[in-house]
Amino acid sequence: GAVVSQHPSRVICKSGTSVKIECRSLDFQATTMFWYRQFPKQSLMLMATSNEGSKATYEQGVEKDKFLINHASLTLSTLTVTSAHPEDSSFYICSGTRGDTQYFGPGTRLTVL
């Protein structure tokens, strides 16, 4: 299968700071990447669709000014959590589509103190 990486895998930050998470497709080009969030013991919830060279499309209830998405190239999308608060602590996962399948990154565990 296709390979998607995320960096960092784990980050701890203070409340009020901003955190950037990178998502890279290593062996394929992804015009579209997706960002998901998973809270403990819950399902993955789509946050936004990241389109290369254009603005991201956010799901209802997701603040676009808080979760900034940049898809500057066909292999890189970034998610920046601005002014993070403890309630933003979660597991963030990105995916890219290759062929008919979405392939997921390993996820980033964000803990906001």
Add this chain to the structure above:
Amino acid sequence: DQQVKQNSPSLSVQEGRISILNCDYTNSMFDYFLWYKKYPAEGPTFLISISSIKDKNEDGRFTVFLNKSAKHLSLHIVPSQPGDSAVYFCAASDGGGTSYGKLTFGQGTILTVHP
């Protein structure tokens, strides 16, 4: 509104037996379905998928069945192995027969395969 539901939070199976994981959906626009396996603190790993134009897809020990009229799909794993123990998510897409559309996930089923 949970459009994709996995009603069994957990399933326990003996090694060598069949594991059957079920998934129901409500949105008739879904036309592509996928199963993912996930370990804690890791991203989901793709297992198998099926388009709505088919009713069965098989890949090694994994078979997915789709019943469109019942809006139900199932994943069969046979024979089950201890290494199959993980959380299994079904996901659905309305991306025109591919997973290019956004995925809607079920809640997941924890599968435990006992030696």
